[in-house]
Amino acid sequence: MGRVKDILLRTVLNNKVVILFAILCIAAIYTAQNPLTFVASELFTRIGRNGFMVLALLIPVLAGMGLNFGIVIGAIAAQIAVFWTVYWGFEGSSGFLLCLLLSTPLAIFFGWLVGKLFNRMKGAEMIAGLILGYFADGLYQLFFLYIIGGIIPVSNPRLIISGGIGVKNTIDLTGNLKYSLDNISSGSMLTIACGAVILVTVVKIIAALAKREGIPKKTWLALAGALIMLGLVMLPPVSKLLSARRLLLLHGVLLALAAVIAKQAWLMINNRLIGRRKDYPLGPRFFLIALALAGVLLTCLKPAEEILMSVEIPIATYLCILGLYLFNAALLKTRLGQNMRTVGQSQTVAHAAGIDVNRTRIIAMIISTTLACWGQLIYLQNIGTFSTYGAHTQVGQYAIAALLVGGASVQKATAKQAVIGVILFHTLFIVAPQAGKELFNNAQLGEYFRVFVAYGVIAVSLAMHAWKTAMKPKKPLEA
Amino acid sequence: MFPWLRKVLANISLPHLIIVAFFLILLCSAAPLGLSIPSLISDTLRRWAMYGILVLAMVPAIQSGIGPNFGISLGIVGGLLGATISIEMGLTNPWAAVAVAMAIGGAIASVLGILYGLLLNRVKGSEMTVSTYVGFSVIAFMNIMWLSLPFSKGTLIWPLGGMGMRNNISLVDSFGHVFNNWFSFHLFGGEETGIFVPTGLIIVFLASCLLMGLFLRSKTGIAMSAAGENPAFTRAAGINVDKMRIIGTAISTALGAIGIIVYAQSYGFLQLYNAPLMMGFHCVAAILIGGASTKKATIANVLVGTFLFQGILAVALPVVNKILPESNLPDVIRIIISNGIILFALSKAKGGEVSG
Amino acid sequence: MQSQFLLHMKNISKEFFGNPVLKNVNFQVRPGEVHALVGENGAGKSTLMNILFGMPVIHSTGGFQGEIEINGQPVAFDSPHQALDYGIGMVHQEFMLIPEFTVTENIKVGREISQPSLLSRVFGKELETLDREKMAWDARIALEEIGLNIEEHTLVAGLPVGYKQFVEIAREIDKTGIKLLVFDEPSAVLTESEAEKLLNIMRHIARKNIGIILITHRLGEVMAYADSVSVLRDGELVMRAEIKDTNILEIAEKMIGRKIERFVDSAAGHHDSREIALSLRNFHVDMPGEMVRGIDLDIWQGEIFGIGGLAGQGKLGIANGIMGLYSSRGEAEIFGRKFNPNKLGAALANDIAFVSEDRRGVGLLLNQSIEHNLVFSAMHTRNEFLLDLKIVKLYHRSKGRKHALDMIKLLDIRCTGPRQKTGSLSGGNQQKVCLARALTLKPKILIVSEPTRGIDIGAKKLVLEYLVHLNRQLGMTIIIISSELVELRSLCQRIAIIAGGKVARILQPDAPDAEFGLAMSGG
Structure with a gap:
């Protein structure tokens, strides 16, 4: 019994931030009395909108550069690309693609600059990133307000202030970029994926033929699989089924649960039957499968079903977030990821081990800035109005606050914490005004409260980190 | 031959040169554009003295070793509370009103400053990051407070069923312009053409600088500066470094309270809610422009820095308005200059510390 | 061949x-x-x-x-x-290990084994996937080679201190050739x-x-x-x-x-009174890198007492502990009065002055003038050089200036004047400023740590001679802590050798070399 209590206590202590905010969220939802379906649908919109950006923060933490307040600069790169794309009149998925093509090199360049700068300010990256964000915002305003139209001739009454100099406050993305990623159907994504696989395998085969080497069976299998898949997608009934742009949350949840079951089953089979490891524990696997099955049962409950049936999630966007989640995990398993971890833990050891510390840090910043840039593209195409001078200003603040609410700290942040953080932080964001209204008859109060939470959680987290760092050198007097 | 001149020249860096040159260019372009030079000078003078004390608040912070006090919002909030309480009390004599506001504001800020100093002593090495977010959090917290504090005076709260306090509170009935108008006069001309000299305001500012100068030469002030420059040395002389840092922080915070009241009486309004959010950044930028570093600041840095920073803004506004009417270019310039100079100072402070 | x-x-x-x-x-x-x-x-x-x-x-x-x-x-x-x-490999004295990494990761740091992957074909070798199994295998072999029986996947943070160095050795062994x-x-x-x-x-x-x-x-x-x-x-x-x-x-x-030259003519002490100036009992100091682990010392009034020993053995910790700069345990008495060294400033209040071994770090305010450096300690512990206006105490500039000029002359500090910043002085002159600041306190006991480190010969001679002068003429008790055994043997009446945080021996300056050598090596 004592052990259970111990474990319970430790779990609570280790996750105190998350638990605190979970309680706060539940209380706020309860007082706000918003319909749950509304909260859920808002929440899933916001996860799609902001999740990518929060995940973009993880790599600098890994590399010991703290919370990257400099992601604002990635957002700026995205916004520059969005402006020109709209100006040139591109629309839909091709427009989105153009945004990607334009913004990525820009973001890489910016990230490189930021990395260079941070290498000159080791140990002060966070404050430097914060100030750098404001500084970049000033240059951005200068560019959008005076250089566009003032020096670069641009004339478009929809985008430019009536005087002919400077970009308008808001740019409507409806009809051009709005939902340009959200609306990509699963069918077209599958087609693209199959196309990519076919292309890669064909190149492989040609290369192998040119070198007069044997072609491995796996390559042929991949080619055949992709071709069959492509054929399947082309079939009218299937393509009709796959033309959906949004996925009902119910289906999404069921798919996810099915994936969990499949993975656990595969683990069991792989270890016990194929790997023939007798000591591989099956208990946890069965437990997770049971949990997933219970989840399936839960979806049949009336209130849960109601929520699940009322929310639709954009497939492509969620896949992008999932992709980034997997990318982060994959990066950790590479040489580069390990180098970043080493640099993050001790620059001295890294240097002695022959790792180029400065270069590794710059790469971390480039990746983070580029991801932030893509995150901002996702955000803008979903929200549908591009507030020229406001869209990027709070990006760093809110993404970082969300990450911290998820239980992350300055030195350690995981993808799981990012996801939990986004859910909790945005739940609070959705319900706070209404809760303020119900409690104090003032919606403004709730709005101020959520801003306070955003700043407060960052302040507390930074102070805790600094406190811990300052405490470290002190050791108890030895006996 | 002139060692002080060499010293001054050695301290001038490229960003400072750019800023001074920019200021001179602005000044030179003002006359051909047909702007009234006396009014520009009056404006510069007024802004110089009205922001001065807030910038002066950076001196004890930097000297005591906590670095540029981005968390000056804490003091500002204390000052705003003092001012609102003074208005709520309904004091009609402007001198009494401003005195009460300063007393209450200073007291609140000192208490907050001591607590803040205790916090900063626990986060040595990361004071700037922590203080920035403490500053932001305090403003956000006070936003909630401004909505819910039980003030009742008509000038303070929204009329007719609105909740909470106004964004801008007029000080006409209380201490508006009380210092500005004291013994004020026009130099070289009359009401329209002369240079307006807000004598009282300038005296208050310079007196504050003088007091700060005396403090820095006192036993405590010397110990505080030493604690900032070399904590190990100061400890070896038997001085409690943490206490000195708390003193520095508390004085800085209290000066923030006094500073915002002086600022508000000159502006004529009390600005609540998010108005003071970025004020800390401007104060830090001003003293850095004056040649201070994140480790060392003097009264001269305050005088010069505030003059340059506010001078640029005072001159840029009409100049830009002449060229590009109704633009917020001065605002953009301010953002770039203030954050650029802070970034520069940070890179100087940490530049040497490259490991690996 | x-x-x-x-x-x-x-x-x-x-x-x-x-x-x-x-x-x-x-x-x-x-x-x-x-x-x-x-x-x-x-x-x-x-x-x-x-x-x-x-x-x-x-x-x-x-x-x-x-x-x-x-x-x-x-x-x-x-x-x-x-x-x-x-x-050629090196096993470091301070651990070059990452506590949050496993033993394997530490052994393989910077030399991870990896396999090509899809990403690495596009972006280069850095994105190859780590082969953790092979890495663990290699680590296992290296650990077995040195006969260390620990699991290669435990975190280094969880290992006993003594084992950490073995992990470092394993890392060196694992390097091929x-x-x-x-x-x-x-x-x-x-x-x-x-x-x-x-x-x-x-x-x-x-x-x-x-x-x-x-x-x-x-x-x-x-x-x-x-x-x-x-x-x-x-x-x-x-x-x-x-x-x-x-x-x-x-x-x-x-x-x-080496040949010893007595700096002063006679080793005969001034300490006829046999009064104990400073006494330490079971004194521990927690100074990282210079731990003091329980020493007993009695220093007579009027003697020049030397404390020697190798770096890291704790000789520096004694002085820093007495002055309250690092926390200490045990008993300390000055002229028979008990005092608590942990109370900051207690030693200063009891007429002990200290010249630190870390001249630039602890000894001086490098950005301030000679004058300010000289009067600083006396101003704060003795309330000297102050103009008392009742509400505030302001610095009395003319008094301070006069004192600074006196000291500059007395100790022959080579400078452009009392306003010169100490950061721009030479090492020897900086040391003189430190010494002058300690003397401004008019102490009864003067502790000088590494008095001649990094200063030129001329200044060295002057500083040492002045210490003797203080002792002979003013009867000041002087404790010199130095890594230079020659220096101690040429000046002191008795020399304590510290090894492992304890007093190994107390020797006369003319004791045989071998005795000093053995004492220093803890034998």
């Missing part, structure tokens, strides 16, 4: 800014032997190793003279990484049994035909574990011998021995 030596450094000379630190040193290590390198601090051991590893500090100060051969092949390293390529391993004071931070285990592992490694250089000052270890020994003194090789041909007394004597 194969040379009989694995490493042969020939006629190595090195100067730092005109100061010779190594003079024609010849140094050889055979494969499969444990070769001890012994010498006092500053004898040139670390410079010799820096040259071997091609450290940047050597290149940036003008390189060195002489040749290095490995297996008879002349080599020249530009960086430590090149030395590694030749199979390691031929020569340098152990830099490996036993300094270990308990006795851990040290024994480590040294046994070292011998075990040597049996695989790997040459080992053991840098140490524990002569007992040298006798027990080394095959041969080189002794450096003042940058010169004074001895190279097989252990079986020598004995511990000879090594100790060679390490210390």
Whole structure:
């Protein structure tokens, strides 16, 4: 019994931030009395909108550069690309693609600059990133307000202030970029994926033929699989089924649960039957499968079903977030990821081990800035109005606050914490005004409260980190 | 031959040169554009003295070793509370009103400053990051407070069923312009053409600088500066470094309270809610422009820095308005200059510390 | 032709800014032997190793003279990484480990094994996937090689302190083709049994035909574990011998021995009164790197008392503990009065003044004038040089200026005037300022730590003579803490040698060299 209590206590202590905010969220939802379906649908919109950006923060933490307040600069790169794309009149998925093509090199360049700068300010990256964000915002305003139209001739009454100099406050993305990623159907994504696989395998085969080497069976299998898949997608009934742009949350949840079951089953089979490891524990696997099955049962409950049936999630966007989640995990398993971890833990050891510390840090910043840039593209195409001078200003603040609410700290942040953080932080964001209204008859109060939470959680987290760092050198007097 | 001149020249860096040159260019372009030079000078003078004390608040912070006090919002909030309480009390004599506001504001800020100093002593090495977010959090917290504090005076709260306090509170009935108008006069001309000299305001500012100068030469002030420059040395002389840092922080915070009241009486309004959010950044930028570093600041840095920073803004506004009417270019310039100079100072402070 | 030596450094000379630190040193290590390198601090051991590893500090100060051969092949390293390529490794004194990493990750840091992946084909080798199984396998082998039975997947943070160094050794062993391993004071931070285990592992490694250089000052270890020994003194090789041909007394004597010149004519003390000025009982100080682990000392009034010992043994901790700069335990009395050193400023209030060994870090406000530095302590502990206006106490400039001018004259501080910043003074003049500041306090006991470190000969002489003058003329009790044994032996009436945080011996200055040597090595 004592052990259970111990474990319970430790779990609570280790996750105190998350638990605190979970309680706060539940209380706020309860007082706000918003319909749950509304909260859920808002929440899933916001996860799609902001999740990518929060995940973009993880790599600098890994590399010991703290919370990257400099992601604002990635957002700026995205916004520059969005402006020109709209100006040139591109629309839909091709427009989105153009945004990607334009913004990525820009973001890489910016990230490189930021990395260079941070290498000159080791140990002060966070404050430097914060100030750098404001500084970049000033240059951005200068560019959008005076250089566009003032020096670069641009004339478009929809985008430019009536005087002919400077970009308008808001740019409507409806009809051009709005939902340009959200609306990509699963069918077209599958087609693209199959196309990519076919292309890669064909190149492989040609290369192998040119070198007069044997072609491995796996390559042929991949080619055949992709071709069959492509054929399947082309079939009218299937393509009709796959033309959906949004996925009902119910289906999404069921798919996810099915994936969990499949993975656990595969683990069991792989270890016990194929790997023939007798000591591989099956208990946890069965437990997770049971949990997933219970989840399936839960979806049949009336209130849960109601929520699940009322929310639709954009497939492509969620896949992008999932992709980034997997990318982060994959990066950790590479040489580069390990180098970043080493640099993050001790620059001295890294240097002695022959790792180029400065270069590794710059790469971390480039990746983070580029991801932030893509995150901002996702955000803008979903929200549908591009507030020229406001869209990027709070990006760093809110993404970082969300990450911290998820239980992350300055030195350690995981993808799981990012996801939990986004859910909790945005739940609070959705319900706070209404809760303020119900409690104090003032919606403004709730709005101020959520801003306070955003700043407060960052302040507390930074102070805790600094406190811990300052405490470290002190050791108890030895006996 | 002139060692002080060499010293001054050695301290001038490229960003400072750019800023001074920019200021001179602005000044030179003002006359051909047909702007009234006396009014520009009056404006510069007024802004110089009205922001001065807030910038002066950076001196004890930097000297005591906590670095540029981005968390000056804490003091500002204390000052705003003092001012609102003074208005709520309904004091009609402007001198009494401003005195009460300063007393209450200073007291609140000192208490907050001591607590803040205790916090900063626990986060040595990361004071700037922590203080920035403490500053932001305090403003956000006070936003909630401004909505819910039980003030009742008509000038303070929204009329007719609105909740909470106004964004801008007029000080006409209380201490508006009380210092500005004291013994004020026009130099070289009359009401329209002369240079307006807000004598009282300038005296208050310079007196504050003088007091700060005396403090820095006192036993405590010397110990505080030493604690900032070399904590190990100061400890070896038997001085409690943490206490000195708390003193520095508390004085800085209290000066923030006094500073915002002086600022508000000159502006004529009390600005609540998010108005003071970025004020800390401007104060830090001003003293850095004056040649201070994140480790060392003097009264001269305050005088010069505030003059340059506010001078640029005072001159840029009409100049830009002449060229590009109704633009917020001065605002953009301010953002770039203030954050650029802070970034520069940070890179100087940490530049040497490259490991690996 | 194969040379009989694995490493042969020939006629190595090195100067730092005109100061010779190594003079024609010849140094050889055979494969499969444990070769001890012994010498006092500053004898040139670390410079010799820096040259071997091609450290940047050597290149940036003008390189060195002489040749290095490995297996008879002349080599020249530009960086430590090149030395590694030749199979030369170093086990560091301070741990170069990452606590949050597993043992495997630490052993393989920077040398991970990886496999090509889809990403790496596009973006290059850096994105290859780690092969954790192979890495663990390699780590296992390296651990087994040194006979260490720990799980390769445990976190280093969870290991006992003594084991951490073994992980470092495993890392060096794991590097392919390691031929020569340098152990830099490996036993300094270990308990006795851990040290024994480590040294046994070292011998075990040597049996695989790997040459080992053991840098140490524990002569007992040298006798027990080394095959041969080189002794450096003042940058010169004074001895190279097989252990079986020598004995511990000879090594100790060679390490210390030099001609002693009495700085002052007579060692006869001024302390006829036999009154105890400062007394310490079971005194512990928690100063990282200079731990004091329980000492008893009585210092007579009017004597010049020396405290010596090697770096890291705790001699510096004593002074810093008395002054309250690091926390301490135990009893301390001044002239029979108990006082609590942990209370900051208590020692100052009890008429003890201190000149710190860390002149630039603790001793001076480098950005302030000589005048401010001189009056600072007295202003705060004695309320001197102040103008009391009742509400505030302001600095009395004219009093301070006068005092500064007096001191500048008295100690011959070479400066442009009392307004000059101390940061721009030479080391010797900075030391004079520190001394003058301590004297401004008019102390009864003066503790001077490393009085002559890094100052030129002229200033050195002046500082030491002035200390004697203070003692003889004013009867001031003086405690000198120094790594320079010669200096202590030329000045002091009694010298305590500190080893391992304890008083090893209290010796007369004219005691035999071997006794000093043995005391310093903890024997």
